[in-house]
Every structure is written in structure tokens, then in C-alpha cells.
Amino acid sequence: MDTLVERANDIRLLVLDVDGVLTDGRLYFSPKGEEMKVFHVRDGAGIVQLLRAGLQIAVISGRQSKAVERRMTELGVTWIRQGIDDKLAALRELLDILGLGPQAVASIGDDTPDLPIFEIARLAVAVADAHASVKSRAHFITQANGGQGAVREICDLILESQRRVALS
Numbered sequence: 136m137d138t139l140v141e142r143a144n145d146i147r148l149l150v151l152d153v154d155g156v157l158t159d160g161r162l163y164f165s166p167k168g169e170e171m172k173v174f175h176v177r178d179g180a181g182i183v184q185l186l187r188a189g190l191q192i193a194v195i196s197g198r199q200s201k202a203v204e205r206r207m208t209e210l211g212v213t214w215i216r217q218g219i220d221d222k223l224a225a226l227r228e229l230l231d232i233l234g235l236g237p238q239a240v241a242s243i244g245d246d247t248p249d250l251p252i253f254e255i256a257r258l259a260v261a262v263a264d265a266h267a268s269v270k271s272r273a274h275f276i277t278q279a280n281g282g283q284g285a286v287r288e289i290c291d292l293i294l295e296s297q298r299r300v301a302l303s
Contacts, residue, residue: 139258139275147191148191148235155265156262157206160282172200178282178290192212194215197219222248237255241260243260244261245262249269259274
């Protein structure tokens, strides 16, 4: 069995769910019916660090949100797929575009729609408050809950693992 460092060392693409991963999973609506999302600044910092290190970031979400588009664009994320029913098909399309295989993929999820990607990802990560079925299929479970720095935790893990291997 591969160690966590070995799995993280191979990562070239981090795939993120939104609701429950980049956010706390709750849905917020304004009095006018506009959807609002709350993102953690540390998750954004981790995403920027991965991008600067040359890794790719993709958001694949079942919901459509202007807030997600705005926040990911601010951070420099170009691979944003929203309103997706089949997350695995969206990932396969993206892998073709990027010329990568599933061994280059880390995925962070929190609920059952994320499981198809977990089945092929080199590193499958569940946030601390993920559904039990997701935790049982994860290679790693974060200490932080979704929307509370879990993404930063994985960004740091990937970067540190890749630094360690590069120095050895």
C-alpha cells in the first residue's frame, strides 16, 4: 500500500467540490432569493500556493453559483465546472484536456456525489464532517470541517510531500 506522502507526491491536479468542502455545506439565500456562499480565506491561500507551485486546480460542483465563479476566478482557478450531474465524466474530459491520468488526481469531497471521482483518484480526501460513506472510501480524512480550512490542510500536505520527495 502506498503511503500518504507517495500518493501526494504524484498529484498534479486537485479537484474540489464546493458545498461542504469549500463551504460549510449550508445554503444561504438573501431576502431577494440570491444564493450566497462563505469561503475560508486560508483555503484560498492554499489554492494560490498550489497554483504557484505549478499544480492545476479544478472545481467540479453539482450546483451553479456566481459566487463560486467569482471566488475561483479571483484565486486564479480556470477549471470551473458547475451544474454537473456526472462529476466523473467532467473529470475525464478535463484529464483529456490536460493530458493527465487519474494517478495525477487528488480529490476532496464530502458526500456521495463525490464518490465516483474517489474511485479513480490517486488521493481521495474526505473533510472531517463528510458523510460516513465518503470517509470510508477516503485515503485521508482532514482534521478541519468543510469550509473551515480543510482545503488548506490538503494543499499544505501535497506541497510538503512534494518538497520532501524532491529533497530526498
